[in-house]
Amino acid sequence: MFSERNSIWEPFPLPENTLVGRMVGPLGLWFQRKDGECWVAVSRDGADTPPDEWTRWALRRGDHSVRLTPLLPDRSVVVKPEYDIRLLKNTHVRTYTRVPIWVALDVIGESSVRLTEIPTQILSNTWFGGFTDGETCYGLATTARREMPADLIEPHQAVCIMDIRNHSETDLKVDRVCLRVERLSLFSKDGHLWADDTDITFEGEEASVQIRTDGRAPVEVADAVKLVEPRQPQKRGLAERAFFFLRNETE
Amino acid sequence: MTMDLGPLTDHISPAFLERLLIGLAFLTIALPLVYLIRSRIRNIVTKKHSEHYGMLAAKVVHYVLMVMVIVIFLTEMGLSLTPLLGAAGVLGVAIGFASQTSVSNIISGFFLIAERPFSVGDVIQVGNTTGVVLSIDTLSAKLRTFDNRFVRIPNEVLIKSEVINNTRFPIRRVDVAVSVSYGADLKAVRDLLMTIAESNPLALQEPAPVVNFQQFGASSVDLQFLVWTNREHVIRLRNELNEEIKRRFDAAGVEIPFPQMVVHSS
Numbered sequence: 434m435f436s437e438r439n440s441i442w443e444p445f446p447l448p449e450n451t452l453v454g455r456m457v458g459p460l461g462l463w464f465q466r467k468d469g470e471c472w473v474a475v476s477r478d479g480a481d482t483p484p485d486e487w488t489r490w491a492l493r494r495g496d497h498s499v500r501l502t503p504l505l506p507d508r509s510v511v512v513k514p515e516y517d518i519r520l521l522k523n524t525h526v527r528t529y530t531r532v533p534i535w536v537a538l539d540v541i542g543e544s545s546v547r548l549t550e551i552p553t554q555i556l557s558n559t560w561f562g563g564f565t566d567g568e569t570c571y572g573l574a575t576t577a578r579r580e581m582p583a584d585l586i587e588p589h590q591a592v593c594i595m596d597i598r599n600h601s602e603t604d605l606k607v608d609r610v611c612l613r614v615e616r617l618s619l620f621s622k623d624g625h626l627w628a629d630d631t632d633i634t635f636e637g638e639e640a641s642v643q644i645r646t647d648g649r650a651p652v653e654v655a656d657a658v659k660l661v662e663p664r665q666p667q668k669r670g671l672a673e674r675a676f677f678f679l680r681n682e683t684e
Numbered sequence: 685m686t687m688d689l690g691p692l693t694d695h696i697s698p699a700f701l702e703r704l705l706i707g708l709a710f711l712t713i714a715l716p717l718v719y720l721i722r723s724r725i726r727n728i729v730t731k732k733h734s735e736h737y738g739m740l741a742a743k744v745v746h747y748v749l750m751v752m753v754i755v756i757f758l759t760e761m762g763l764s765l766t767p768l769l770g771a772a773g774v775l776g777v778a779i780g781f782a783s784q785t786s787v788s789n790i791i792s793g794f795f796l797i798a799e800r801p802f803s804v805g806d807v808i809q810v811g812n813t814t815g816v817v818l819s820i821d822t823l824s825a826k827l828r829t830f831d832n833r834f835v836r837i838p839n840e841v842l843i844k845s846e847v848i849n850n851t852r853f854p855i856r857r858v859d860v861a862v863s864v865s866y867g868a869d870l871k872a873v874r875d876l877l878m879t880i881a882e883s884n885p886l887a888l889q890e891p892a893p894v895v896n897f898q899q900f901g902a903s904s905v906d907l908q909f910l911v912w913t914n915r916e917h918v919i920r921l922r923n924e925l926n927e928e929i930k931r932r933f934d935a936a937g938v939e940i941p942f943p944q945m946v947v948h949s950s
Contacts, residue, residue, distance in 0.1 A: 511890070557882070559889035560912065565853050569914055572889035609890075 440624065441588065442660065444500040444541055447471065452483070455501060457536050458589025460553040464499055466492070471499070471540055475551055488549075496542035503626055504535040504550060504661060505591060505614040509570040511559050512595075514577040518607040520599040520635075528597070529581035531590040532573065532614060534626060553589035561611050570611060581653070583625060591619055591626035594651050601637030613644060615664040620650040622657035700762070707760045711753070718749045736803035739819060785840070789823040792839035796820060801842075802849045809848040810837055855888065856915045858922045862895075862929060863904035865939040870897075870905065873938055880928045881911050886921040888912040904941040 441457060453464045463483035465472040471490045474483040512530050520526055533554035539545045559572030578585075581592050593612055599605040610633065617628040632645040650657040696704075725745045730738030758765060797820065802808045806817050808827070813835050815827035825842055827835040850856070864873050874895045881893035891912045898906040909929075913921045933940055 513889075555885055557885055557887070557889050558914070560855050560891060564855065564891075567854065569854070569888075 440621070442501055442503060442621070444498045446498045447496075447540075453499075454481075454483070457501065457503075458533075458553050458587050460536060460551065460589060462501070462536070462538070462551070469494075471496070471548065473538065473548065477554070490540070490548050492540060493542055493546070496540045496546075498541045500539045500541055500545065502537040502539060502661060503591070503619055503621075504537050505532065505593075505617055505619060505628060505664070506535055506552065506556070506571055507550070507615065507664065509561065509568065510556070510573050510593075510612045510614050511561050511570045511609050512573050512575050512577070512612050513609045514575055514607065518577060518597075520597060520605040520607065522599055522602055522604060525596065525598045526579075528575075528577040528579065528595050530573070530575045530577060530593045530595065530612070531581075531586065532593050532612070532628070534589055534591050534619075583623070586625045588624065591628050593617065593628045594630045594653075596630055596632045598632070598634045600634055603637065605635050613646075616646050616666075618648050618659055618663050619661040620654060620657035621660045622650075622654040625654075626660070627651055627654050627657055703761055707757050710760060711757060714753045714756075718746065718753060721749065722746045734803055735805055736800070736820070739804055740797060743822075785838075786823060789839045792843040793820065793822055795843055796825070796839055801847055802852070806852065807850040809850060810842065810845055813837070814850070851915050854915060855891075855912050856918050857891075858911050858913055858918055858925065860909040860911070860922065860925050860929070861898075862907045862909050863901060863941060864907065864933075865941040866905060868905065868938050870907075872936070873907070876932055876936060876938070877907075877909050877929070880925065880932060881909075884911075884921065884924055884928070886913050886917045886924065888914070903943045 441455060445453065447453060447464055447466045449466050451465070455462045459477050459479065461476040461480065463474040469492055471492050472487045473490070474487045476484045510532055518526060533552065533556065535550050535552045537550045538548040540548060556571035556573060559570055561567050561570045586592055593614065595610060595612065597607060597610070612631060614628065617631065620627045620629070627650065629646055629648055630651050634643040636643070650659070722742045722745050726738045726742035729741040755765065802817055804817050804819060807814065808817060813827065813829065815829040815835055818826040818828050824836045824838045827837060829835055862877065877895050878893060881887045887893060894910045896908040896910065898908050909925070911921065911925060
């Protein structure tokens with residue numbers, strides 16, 4: 434299991450009637466233990482005092498500490514590059530995108546119980562698919578960097594890597610990509626979070642896009658420690674929509 | 685088997701009484717069993733398919749089993765079904781002529797089930813009535829309106845009328861009419877509206893929000909602000925957009941005009 438010391442992901446004790454605060458990027462989390470209950474407050478305004486609104490959970494006898502666990506978002510993320518990327522036929526591009534994580538709150542006693550999951554940053558919703566069939570995803574604008582310097586990675590972000598291959602006979606215009614984050618694992622190295630590679634191969638037809646995730650740390654951080662398993666089981670060679678070209682005829 | 689039934693046997697033969705008891709015992713077991721099977725079938729089909737098909741399967745199973753139970757009961761009682769069926773045929777023709785509306789509703793019900801313009805749980809609009817479909821029955825569909833009234837709409841009406849299904853598709857468009865004064869900077873207004881859409885988490889990024897020019901009105905320039913959202917957020921998003929438009933327009937000094945007339949006197 435996780436072994437990086439002094440990490441925000443290490444469990445911490447929750448003494449009776451003591452205010453405990455933790456920051457994960459812009460997300461402020463405050464905890465209190467009162468009368469056998471765990472009180473949790475959330476803020477995103479950077480304030481160093483808790484907001485007035487608290488949520489209370491009744492604790493089990495023996496629950497004594499709290500652990501924060503990083504998670505990738507609970508829905509796929511549609512990544513929209515700042516500028517369209519065009520892939521000539523039989524070319525390949527490797528891009529890096531920083532995705533805001535979620536934080537799971539677990540109380541620990543004899544066993545661990547999950548209280549809730551909270552996004553560090555509220556992402557807009559977007560639709561991926563046609564007007565009669567598709568899925569709600571989170572929308573994220575990205576610069577789709579070709580490299581990811583460590584100083585750009587913030588504590589509330591996970592770096593997701595996409596290898597996009599154009600095996601078709603035509604050019605591929607990438608103006609948005611659906612990143613299936615629910616099938617990705619999370620790894621940690623030097624306090625930075627990384628997800629495993631997503632390999633997207635475009636064969637020329639929307640239906641024949643092949644998406645692969647391997648569950649291993651990316652080569653950039655090959656010795657990273659695996660923190661979290663994917664929310665959904667990984668499937669090799671999954672044929673799923675990664676590109677969709679939605680036209681709004683109602684304008 | 686002999687039974688001592690006392691004075692009852694003065695009026696009813698012991699053999700008939702025995703058959704009656706056996707028949708009643710059969711009903712005591714069979715009827716709860718029919719309801720149990722109906723309930724199980726409904727749960728299984730609902731889980732595997734949808735509530736609509738669950739309800740349909742339960743009805744079919746219920747009617748088939750009930751007919752079987754009645755036939756077995758009558759046979760056990762020693763009644764011949766042939767004259768009954770003959771009478772039912774004659775009676776059926778008579779009833780058919782007398783109840784054309786009901787028959788039309790039943791047939792319309794079959795078309796509704798086959799065509800499936802809506803299902804149990806959908807929000808539909810028929811004429812001036814909007815509500816959640818509670819059930820689609822033999823003669824009518826039942827709706828619950830949003831102010832919690834019960835509405836029964838005959839199947840024939842549903843077949844003949846325009847039915848709008850508000851929840852068939854997963855995303856919906858919210859149309860907001862926006863009027864600004866002739867002095868307003870339209871580009872600034874457009875940018876402001878797009879910012880409002882971008883900052884609302886209920887508004888979908890894609891399909892992208894749109895600001896359409898509608899017309900030069902009598903007292904205002906009329907625009908249409910189109911924003912997409914998930915179907916369950918339509919009303920909430922409409923409220924939030926309108927409130928935010930008012931707030932941002934006030935802050936930016938964009939005038940929302942009211943009808944006015946310029947009178948020149950000579």
